[in-house]
Amino acid sequence: MGMYSLATELSTFKKTSAIKVRVIRTYLVPLRKGSSEIKSKEIVFHDSEGTVIHATVPKSLIDKFINSFEECKVYAVKNFFVVSNCLVYKTSLHEYMMQFNHDTIWKEIRSDNFPWHMYRLKSFPSLRGNPSLNEKELIDIIGRVVEIHAPEQKTFSGHNAKLIDFVLEDSLGNRISCTFWDDYVPKIEAYYQCELTDPVVVLIQFCRIKYGVRDGDVKICSAYDVTQALFDLDSQEFKSFRESLRDPEYQTPMRSIASFSSLSYNNTGEESTSHQMDLVTITELYTMDKIGEFWVAAKISGIESPNDCTWEDGVLRFKVQLRVVDMKGNASFMLWDRDASELIGIAASDLHELHKDRTRPPKQIQDLVNRCMLFRISAKTEHLSKLDSAFPVFKINTDQQLLKQHCPEILGIPEEEVNTEMLxxxxxxxxxxxxxxxxxxxxxxxxxxxxxxxxxxxxxxxxxxxxxxxxxxxxxxxxxxxxxxx
Known part of the structure; x- marks a missing residue:
């Protein structure tokens, strides 16, 4: 063995080992949520063979290491404890991790000849329907942003949290839904607010995999303080991904209204692309007893719900029941807060303040009438047996090109000559x-x-x-x- 040990050669019996490593990620962990007091400093390394190992700096030594170890740089580190990897969500599946102590010393060294293994990218297909994956292992993925949704406030166990949903697409058109929480929201939100034309490529480092209730469903989530979203860097990973794009001129559709309920782990890899859209008619839903989730092209013919808002966790939210029609059928669809807010252009609480005293839906909601769009709905047995039961809407799409491609006849239905609000x-x-x-x-x-x-x-x-x-x-x-x- 040479001067430096490999990560695979570390032993709990040796406290004076030396290792040469590159810093993949470094971050601070607060004592508690929202606290300015630091509990520990965490560092993720990889050695010359690409083996990843986690290191931790306890609270008592924060001052000594607070300004040390920069990401991407290479260091020689000596005199540390080798302890069991006790992390719940693991940046590395290595049996051990490094724990720094008062005797630990380090030095930055030249990195010219040191291998680059900063990211362990997983392909989108490898994540879906793969029971062998460890949900406790944090992974890296890369894709271009094809949807970004407005941030939301949620309450869990009495604590307020902020989340933002977005969808990534790989170079082959596979899609995965992502949810980022709290401190990660502002950076994603900044892209939501921008009007961008070039495709936005993002590499998500150390994110969590969450499987849904249906086989194969997968969602990507941020994991506490370790997750990192890297946008449009000059590294080889970004260059290779851009070169692999089938449509490099694709424009990122910011402020997309196509959305599904947060925390519902739906498989978005089959959705929103013209060649994969599973489109059925309203008549087929009823006559063929279709159970599952389907796209339906329809026109909103009216507003059914007399009360268009509901209280949820102490917050006023939209709950709008629509009457929709296609060329031969009609049905009742239930539109929930996120989609309704995007379509109407105002929050439920603000609209309620403007129209406290009313006996009919306000103008902003009535304006939805005669709009054509694609609805992603859930059809269950009770919806087919009770014709007055409303199908819940999980996702909507108003893309005119898709509408023209899938349902040009719906767009051709003339509007009523007399506006319903005037009658x-x-x-x-x-x-x-x-x-x-x-x-x-x-x-x-x-x-x-x-x-x-x-x-x-x-x-x-x-x-x-x-x-x-x-x-x-x-x-x-x-x-x-x-x-x-x-």
Missing amino acids: SLEDDEILEGFLSDEADSPIATLPPLSGEAAEGSVKRSLIDEFSSTQGCKKVKQHRVKVEKID
């Missing part, structure tokens, strides 16, 4: 129009009546038929023409 049953002119047009009047379907005595009853019947209220301010007098029958 008021107290409007005398509308009632007059119903009653005065003999050619189209429903009176033509009634049996002929004779005599003035029948006139009042006919008018009352018509008014009752066309009015859902009995409180019209004024109804103009109309005489009903009665033809003689020979």
Whole structure:
């Protein structure tokens, strides 16, 4: 063995070992969430063979090491304890980890000939449906951002947390959904706020894998203080990824409204691409008893829910029930807070303040009527057996190119000539129009009546038929023409 040991050669019996390593990641761990007091400093190294090993600096030695060890640089380190790897979420699957002490010494050395093993990138297909993967092992992935969603506030066990969802796509079109929490949100949010045209490539270092309730579903999440999102660097990993893109001119669609509920670990690898979209009609949902998640192209024909908001964890959120139609069918879809907020353009609490006293959905919600879009819905047995049950919407897509490709006939359905917001049953002119047009009047379907005595009853019947209220301010007098029958 030479002057330096390899990570695989470390032993708990040796306290004076020396090792030559490159710093992959260094970060501070606070004593508690939100605290400025430091509990420890953590460093992740790799040796000349690429073996990764974790090192920890206890609280009592923070001052000695606070400004030491920069990422990417190479160091010689000597005199440290070799202890069992006790981390729950592991940056390394090595049996041991290094623990610095008062005798530990280090020195930065030349890195010209030292190998570069900064990232251990996992392919997207290798993550999906792979039960052999250890969910406690933190991994690295790289992809281009194809969706970014507005940040959200969540409450867990009485504690407020902030999260942001986004979707990454690899060079082959496979997609994975990601959720970043708390301190990681601002950097992602900064990209959400920007209007970017070039594809945004991000390498997520030391992230967690989470498998969903369905086989194969996977989601990527940030892991406490260790996760790092690296954007558009000049390293070889980024260059290689960009060169592998099939469509390098692809533009990142910032502020995407296509979204699914946070913390629902859906497989997004099959979604939102034109050649993979599983599209069904509303009629097929009912007649073929389709169970699962499907894309449905439909037009919003009306707002069903009289109350469009609900309380959740003490926060006012949207819950909007829509009536949607396609060329042959119709159904009720339930739109939840995130999608509704993006479509309406205002938070539920703000809209509630503007329209506290109202008996009908406000204009901002009514404006959804006549909009065409693709809905990702969940169909269960109860939705098919109860026709008045609303299908929950997990994801929406308003991309006009996809709509033109999959459902051009939906886009061709004309809008109503009379705006629903303008229609008021107290409007005398509308009632007059119903009653005065003999050619189209429903009176033509009634049996002929004779005599003035029948006139009042006919008018009352018509008014009752066309009015859902009995409180019209004024109804103009109309005489009903009665033809003689020979």
